Amino acid sequence: MFQNQTFTSRYFNGVSAVPEEGTVLIHGQTIDFSSADTAHKLNISQFTEFTLTHKGCKLVLRPDEIRESPVLEIICPKEDAKKLESLWIQSKKNQSHAHAFFYSIREMNPIVLGILSVAIVTLIGFFYFKGLELVINLIPVSMDKSLGESVQLKMDAQFQECNTKATDKFFAEALKKIVPKNSPHQFKVSVIGSTIPNAFALSNGRIYFFSGLLNDAKSQEEVIGVLAHEVAHVEKRHHMRNLVKAGGTSLAISLVVGPGLGNMEFLETFTELGSTILVLKFSRDFETEADITSIEYLKNQNLSPSGLLTFFKRMSELEKEITKSEKNPPDANAKDDQVVTSSITDFLSTHPATDERMKTLEKLIQSGKKGSVKKIVSDQTWKEVQSVCLDFKKSDSK
Numbered sequence: 322m323f324q325n326q327t328f329t330s331r332y333f334n335g336v337s338a339v340p341e342e343g344t345v346l347i348h349g350q351t352i353d354f355s356s357a358d359t360a361h362k363l364n365i366s367q368f369t370e371f372t373l374t375h376k377g378c379k380l381v382l383r384p385d386e387i388r389e390s391p392v393l394e395i396i397c398p399k400e401d402a403k404k405l406e407s408l409w410i411q412s413k414k415n416q417s418h419a420h421a422f423f424y425s426i427r428e429m430n431p432i433v434l435g436i437l438s439v440a441i442v443t444l445i446g447f448f449y450f451k452g453l454e455l456v457i458n459l460i461p462v463s464m465d466k467s468l469g470e471s472v473q474l475k476m477d478a479q480f481q482e483c484n485t486k487a488t489d490k491f492f493a494e495a496l497k498k499i500v501p502k503n504s505p506h507q508f509k510v511s512v513i514g515s516t517i518p519n520a521f522a523l524s525n526g527r528i529y530f531f532s533g534l535l536n537d538a539k540s541q542e543e544v545i546g547v548l549a550h551e552v553a554h555v556e557k558r559h560h561m562r563n564l565v566k567a568g569g570t571s572l573a574i575s576l577v578v579g580p581g582l583g584n585m586e587f588l589e590t591f592t593e594l595g596s597t598i599l600v601l602k603f604s605r606d607f608e609t610e611a612d613i614t615s616i617e618y619l620k621n622q623n624l625s626p627s628g629l630l631t632f633f634k635r636m637s638e639l640e641k642e643i644t645k646s647e648k649n650p651p652d653a654n655a656k657d658d659q660v661v662t663s664s665i666t667d668f669l670s671t672h673p674a675t676d677e678r679m680k681t682l683e684k685l686i687q688s689g690k691k692g693s694v695k696k697i698v699s700d701q702t703w704k705e706v707q708s709v710c711l712d713f714k715k716s717d718s719k
Contacts, residue, residue, distance in 0.1 A: 323347040323404070328377070328397040330354060332361065335382075335389040345395055347405070350412055354393060365405075366412035368393075378402040380409070453569040457562050462505045465561050469525025476529065480513045483532065487698075487705035488512050491541075492530075492548070494697045498622040499549045506555055510548070514710040518636065522551040524560035532710030539635065541703055542695045546629030549615035557614060559607045609681065616685045625695045630682040637679070 325348045331340040332354050343356030354361045363382075369390075370381035377397040383390045395405070410428055414421040429437070492510035500508055506526035515531040522528045528551045530544075538544050554560070612629070619626040696703070 323349070323401075323408070326401070328395050328401070330396060331394045332356065332359075333389075333392040333394075335391045340394070345393070350408065352393070363393075364412075365409050366416070368409060371406055371409045373399075373402055373406065378405055453565050454562065456565050456569075457558060460561060460565070462558075465506075465524040465555075465558060466526075468560065468564070469523035469527060472523050473525065473527050476523075476527075477511075480515070480529075482511050483514045483710040484510075484512050485705065485709050487702050488535070488709050490702060491544075491698050491706045495545050495548050496552070498624060498697065499545070499552050499618045501556065501618070504556060508552060508555070512709055520547050520551055522555050522560075524555060524558070526555055528552070528555075535706055535709055536711065538707065539631070540628065540695065541697065542625045542628030543632040543635075544628070544706075545624060545697065546615065546619070546626070547632055549618045549624075550611050550629055552618065553611040553614035554607070557607070557610055559611065563604070563607070608678070612678070612682055613685060616682070620690045620692045622692070623694050624692045624697075626686045626692050628695075630679060630686060633679055633682070 325346060327344050327346050330345045331342055333340045341356040341359060343354055343359075346353040346355070350365045352363045352365055354363070365380075367382060368380040369383055370379075372379045372381075374394070377395045377399075380393045380395070381390050382392070395402070397405075407428075410424045414424045488510070496508050496510070500506075508526040508528060510528045510530055512535065513529055513531050516533040517531040518534040518537055519531045520529065520534055528548065530547075534547065535544060615629060616626045618624075619628075698706070
């Protein structure tokens with residue numbers, strides 16, 4: 322590649338900060354440096370590092386461990402520097418199979434290397450998070466119950482319950498039909514006095530319905546559909562799976578970035594996640610799984626599966642109406658409108674009623690067995706359920 326070519330160069334001996342000015346003669350894989358005072362004969366494979374510079378290239382003789390390493394700077398055209406780099410890489414590849422692999426990667430086009438790196442990281446991440454899904458099988462259900470109970474204490478201390486005989490009867494009958502017979506969970510529904518049209522479940526089976534959802538519901542099947550959805554979250558252990566994913570992600574970042582392991586900050590972070598992740602919104606995959614499972618629960622008991630879809634459509638339409646009204650000048654009822662807006666937005670943030678999701682629900686409802694039973698309690702009992710907590714509508718917490 323190089324046939325007795327000479328270039329201007331500088332040699333730093335690793336002792337003095339002043340370089341020796343001289344020339345190098347390159348022939349084959351041998352580099353001869355000569356100056357007015359010294360001469361060095363080196364093989365290109367002896368250099369441990371090679372760096373392209375704006376003036377040519379720089380070669381480091383050995384790793385900088387005990388003392389400064391001798392450095393040879395060669396001033397040459399960019400094309401010659403590239404040729405010399407290829408010669409150095411080839412000499413390294415010939416040393417061992419490991420070197421051959423490593424330096425083959427170095428030779429790759431940066432764009433191709435970047436794409437390959439992203440692909441590898443994505444593949445590793447995929448199997449890593451798939452592995453986290455399997456970890457859930459090693460965690461006993463008793464852990465779900467313990468985590469749920471810790472959050473339940475905070476909920477019960479903050480919010481005012483206003484269950485009645487009618488609500489207890491309604492939800493007891495609904496749970497009796499919806500919950501799978503082999504379920505390891507004990508479900509109970511608490512009604513909270515609040516205008517928010519929301520519902521959520523804790524990992525121990527405690528389900529909270531905000532009275533605004535019951536007051537504004539158009540039918541029993543709407544509430545039953547939402548209840549089945551929340552039961553599905555618990556049965557599919559979405560709370561614990563969310564926690565494992567969050568903890569696994571935190572651990573992965575700690576392992577890559579470094580901080581948080583030495584002083585046990587990771588464990589503290591993991592503990593904090595445990596008390597908050599239980600009531601946060603689930604991922605799209607978990608929501609879809611809960612939708613599918615809830616429709617199965619309802620159809621298996623011959624209950625109408627259309628309630629959940631009807632409810633989401635109603636919430637979506639209300640959100641659109643409120644969005645339009647927000648463009649109008651505020652009036653005396655502006656404060657109340659803000660409360661309603663916040664209520665609906667809060668529900669949709671935890672139960673995203675996207676068009677795509679509602680289309681999926683429609684397909685699930687239309688396929689397979691059709692449930693027909695729309696009521697599980699009498700009209701009189703249902704009327705009492707709908708009037709629950711009206712005295713608490715102005716107070717969302719204790």
